[in-house]
Structures are given as C-alpha cells and as structure tokens.
Amino acid sequence: MEFLGSNILSIDQFNRKDIDLIFKTADSLFPFASRQKITRVLQGAILSNMFFEPSTRTRISFGSAFNMLGGEVRETTEIEATSLAKGESLYDTSRVLSGYSDVIVMRHPLAGSVAEFAEASRVPVINGGDGDNEHPSQALLDLFTIKKELESHNKEIDTARIALIGDLKFGRAAHSLCKILMLYANISIKLVSPDKLKLPDFLISEFEKKNISILETQDIKEGIADVDIIYMTRIQEERFDNVSEANKYKGLMSLNQKIYTKNCEPNTVIMHPLPRDSRKDANELDDDLNQNPNLAIYRQTDNGLLIRMALFCLILGVADKIESSASSVSWFSNKS
Numbered sequence: 001m002e003f004l005g006s007n008i009l010s011i012d013q014f015n016r017k018d019i020d021l022i023f024k025t026a027d028s029l030f031p032f033a034s035r036q037k038i039t040r041v042l043q044g045a046i047l048s049n050m051f052f053e054p055s056t057r058t059r060i061s062f063g064s065a066f067n068m069l070g071g072e073v074r075e076t077t078e079i080e081a082t083s084l085a086k087g088e089s090l091y092d093t094s095r096v097l098s099g100y101s102d103v104i105v106m107r108h109p110l111a112g113s114v115a116e117f118a119e120a121s122r123v124p125v126i127n128g129g130d131g132d133n134e135h136p137s138q139a140l141l142d143l144f145t146i147k148k149e150l151e152s153h154n155k156e157i158d159t160a161r162i163a164l165i166g167d168l169k170f171g172r173a174a175h176s177l178c179k180i181l182m183l184y185a186n187i188s189i190k191l192v193s194p195d196k197l198k199l200p201d202f203l204i205s206e207f208e209k210k211n212i213s214i215l216e217t218q219d220i221k222e223g224i225a226d227v228d229i230i231y232m233t234r235i236q237e238e239r240f241d242n243v244s245e246a247n248k249y250k251g252l253m254s255l256n257q258k259i260y261t262k263n264c265e266p267n268t269v270i271m272h273p274l275p276r277d278s279r280k281d282a283n284e285l286d287d288d289l290n291q292n293p294n295l296a297i298y299r300q301t302d303n304g305l306l307i308r309m310a311l312f313c314l315i316l317g318v319a320d321k322i323e324s325s326a327s328s329v330s331w332f333s334n335k336s
C-alpha cells in the first residue's frame with residue numbers, strides 16, 4: 001500500500017510487504033521510544049486523539065508516540081464534550097476537525113463509524129477501535145510481539161501455533177489479529193471460547209479458504225496444550241445487552257500458573273491485548289502469572305509505542321528523516 005497520507009482503518013489494507021515495512025520502521029524507532037535519542041521530526045504537527053470509549057493503552061500510547069516524534073496532541077475523551085451530542089453528524093465533525101489537525105486517531109463504539117468519519121476527513125484517520133469490528137494498530141503490535149517472542153525461542157511466525165481464547169465474538173482485537181495471521185499460510189490456530197462467543201463465521205470461512213488449520217474447542221486445557229502463543233481476551237461486557245448476560249461467561253476461560261504448568265509446553269508465550277479483567281468473577285489472566293518470564297503482556301504494551309510511532313512516520317512521510325533529526329537526551333532517563 002501507499003502509506004503517505006493514507007487512513008489506517010482495517011488490517012485488510014495490508015500485505016506482508018507492508019507489515020515488514022511497519023516492523024522495520026518500528027525497530028528503527030527503538031532508540032527514540034527508549035529515550036536514548038530524541039527527535040522533533042513532527043514539530044508543528046497536531047494529532048487529534050478522539051476517544052469515545054474508555055481507553056488507557058491505545059489513547060495514551062498514540063499520544064505519547066506523537067509527542068516522542070515532536071508533535072502536539074489534542075485530546076477529546078467524551079462524545080458528550082463534543083457537538084456530536086447536539087446532533088452534529090460525523091461528516092461535519094470530521095470536516096471541521098480535519099481543519100485543526102494533521103492526523104486524527106478515533107475510537108468509537110459503533111462498527112464502521114471510524115471509516116465513515118475518515119471518508120469526510122481531509123487528513124489521515126487511524127482507527128483506534130470501532131465497536132466489535134477492528135482494532136488494526138493492536139493487531140500490528142500483537143504480531144510484532146509474536147514475532148519478537150518467537151524469535152527469542154528460535155521460532156518464526158510462519159509455522160506458529162496460536163491459541164485465541166475468550167470472547168472471540170465481540171473482541172475487535174481478536175478479529176484484527178485473525179485477519180493479520182491469515183497472511184501466514186503455515187500457521188495453526190486454536191479458537192477457544194464458549195459456544196455463544198465463537199469467532200464470527202466470516203472469519204472462520206476466511207481461515208478455511210486459506211487452508212489454515214483451525215481447531216475450535218470450549219476446553220481451555222485442550223486449547224493451551226501444544227501451542228507457542230496463548231492469546232487471552234476479556235469478555236467484552238460493553239457489547240452485551242446487559243451486564244448479567246456478560247456475567248454468564250466471566251471466569252469460564254481463566255488461566256493461572258497452576259493450569260499453565262500442568263498443560264503448556266515450556267516457554268509458551270502468554271499474551272493479552274489488555275485490559276485484563278482482574279475482578280474475582282472474571283480473572284481471565286491471574287496475577288500469579290506476573291513473575292512468569294513467558295508473560296509478554298508488558299512487552300506487548302511497550303511494542304505498541306513503537307508500532308504507533310512507525311504508523312505516524314509512514315503516513316506523514318518522515319520515516320527517512322528520523323535518523324538525521326536525532327539528538328541525544330540531556331535529562332535523566334532510566335528506561336530499559
């Protein structure tokens with residue numbers, strides 16, 4: 001794809017060459033994300049961060065990524081704080097905001113709404129998550145993490161065995177991850193979920209069309225055996241008709257150190273897009289895994305910064321100007 005000036009709305013946009021370019025760019029940005037070097041390559045540029053659903057990682061890492069490249073960030077975190085609450089259309093909001101910004105990241109509760117917003121925008125729009133549809137930057141950082149974790153065990157993505165566990169019906173991170181994994185023909189996938197929360201049929205059909213091996217099960221012990229990567233997900237309470245309906249599924253798919261030790265191969269990597277629901281009745285990823293060296297959830301969130309910096313560099317056309325813009329850090333920085 002041509003990155004310059006493009007929206008990032010869906011994983012469908014990318015081929016493997018595009019992904020390789022994003023990952024290469026992300027790797028080159030490590031000295032900047034880890035504060036060994038600084039750059040002001042996006043000085044003067046403005047990001048509008050429009051998040052109409054709760055977010056910690058996506059909103060703040062997109063904002064930090066833009067700041068670390070020297071740009072400024074404007075934040076809006078409530079629909080009620082905008083004129084959308086007074087009946088203004090997404091079209092008008094987009095036309096107006098794109099006059100005030102050089103790039104926009106949007107999260108919205110309705111599937112398809114970010115694409116609708118992007119159609120009216122005069123600047124690139126990045127989908128920070130639209131309803132139960134997609135979360136493309138999450139899938140990119142997830143795949144980047146899978147690659148790094150596998151490489152540290154002398155393995156590769158092309159032959160990876162991956163278990164996706166939890167709410168595969170509503171989880172947009174899982175949907176985008178499935179789409180990106182389909183680009184790797186020799187992987188095998190286990191889909192582990194309660195029957196009512198199975199991966200949508202259209203994604204199962206896509207796996208089948210590509211002859212990718214899939215196994216569907218409701219048994220977490222079967223799911224986590226003989227895999228390289230476990231990808232846990234949260235029950236997406238906010239997508240159910242009511243909380244009591246969501247509560248029926250909480251705690252059904254729960255991983256702790258004891259279950260891990262008994263059923264997993266050594267060095268099986270544990271991932272989760274986060275947030276993990278740490279309330280007792282849910283607890284899909286127990287705190288007793290926090291000292292497990294194969295728990296990659298914080299390496300995953302750190303990688304999010306690199307991937308989001310890379311996306312900004314590519315769509316704003318500064319990827320080849322980073323190194324020449326670099327200077328050293330003059331304050332105490334203890335990032336490792």
Ligand code: CP
Nearest residue numbers: 055056057058273274
């Ligand atoms: N993974 C993710 O999207 O996290 P946030 O909801 O905190 O942004």
